Amino acid sequence: MINKEATNINQTQAASEAEILPLLYSIINTKLDSMANMDHFLQLIADTGAKIVSARNSSLVIFTDKMDIPSSEAKARDEPAMMHNFCRSDSYIVIPLLLRGLKDPLGYLRVENKQGNQKFDSKDLFSLLLLSRQVTLKIENDLLYKRVHQDLIDSLLSMVNMLESRDKYTYSHSRRVSQFALAIAEELGLDQKEKDVLHMSGLLHDIGKIGLPDSILNKKDSLNKDELEMVKTHPLVGENIMRPLDFLALERSIIRHHHERLDGSGYPDGLEGDELSLCTRIMAVADSFDAITSARPYRKARSYADGLEELTRLADEKYDRYVVSSLKKALFRSDAYC
Numbered sequence: 001m002i003n004k005e006a007t008n009i010n011q012t013q014a015a016s017e018a019e020i021l022p023l024l025y026s027i028i029n030t031k032l033d034s035m036a037n038m039d040h041f042l043q044l045i046a047d048t049g050a051k052i053v054s055a056r057n058s059s060l061v062i063f064t065d066k067m068d069i070p071s072s073e074a075k076a077r078d079e080p081a082m083m084h085n086f087c088r089s090d091s092y093i094v095i096p097l098l099l100r101g102l103k104d105p106l107g108y109l110r111v112e113n114k115q116g117n118q119k120f121d122s123k124d125l126f127s128l129l130l131l132s133r134q135v136t137l138k139i140e141n142d143l144l145y146k147r148v149h150q151d152l153i154d155s156l157l158s159m160v161n162m163l164e165s166r167d168k169y170t171y172s173h174s175r176r177v178s179q180f181a182l183a184i185a186e187e188l189g190l191d192q193k194e195k196d197v198l199h200m201s202g203l204l205h206d207i208g209k210i211g212l213p214d215s216i217l218n219k220k221d222s223l224n225k226d227e228l229e230m231v232k233t234h235p236l237v238g239e240n241i242m243r244p245l246d247f248l249a250l251e252r253s254i255i256r257h258h259h260e261r262l263d264g265s266g267y268p269d270g271l272e273g274d275e276l277s278l279c280t281r282i283m284a285v286a287d288s289f290d291a292i293t294s295a296r297p298y299r300k301a302r303s304y305a306d307g308l309e310e311l312t313r314l315a316d317e318k319y320d321r322y323v324v325s326s327l328k329k330a331l332f333r334s335d336a337y338c
């Protein structure tokens, strides 16, 4: 299915190296992380293709349903085969964009009508083949990065699943905290990037509990002082687990600080007031709300009404009042309130 296309018509100027090099640089450096950037990327390729061979018209179609990393079972193409998969006449050239391991082309770059009524020659073809290889290398690198990124996230989420399977009382706690945090973010009108950070840090916020023994995780009585101190290490342990992952820096900070409180009574750093970021305040409210409204070994679950009442009572002292009231509005809006 063709679902992305960029065109460039009526190119009238032959391009110099000084014009082409910045375009190539932009192609390589465009982040393919949004539809807007993808449109910009496609337009750049169409523009660059036209300029390189002085074509009056150019177009690029991409089959975005193929934009996934090829599976290891897929038969890899070799270089020589890729270089021969094109179509050329005096008035047009069509170059397929081929990703390694993908059976069918990802898309096609087409240029038409060379300026000055000239004919396209083998040098034009070679230039466009080089351009298409640069483009496919860029896409392959991005897809590979995306795959590695996702594999790391999946590994972390597996650790959370392992933790929750050991701790029957907090099973699904992380997913609920993530949902409450997102509901608050929606109510506050946060942008998608902040929502993504909250979603991920909600899922991972208690990952540091992985090191706690079952005797503490599932203890039916109240924890003694030493056990409590061990539990209080989990934000730091969680942060350490995440430390090698630079791309999750914001999530790491929220994981470290999700037990901080406005009055400085939280841990591990005793932050107060403005030292707590908005996302940290949201996570603190979402986490505490789920803790209050979930069953514990030593008590039954309390209702959403009780949970909101408790958080409202502690608003300004421990929790951000605005965030608490946003949770309340979000719950009313979703009919979850009871």
Ligand SMILES: [Fe+2]
Pocket (backbone or CB within 6 Å): 205, 206, 234, 258, 259, 287
């Ligand atoms: Fe926690």
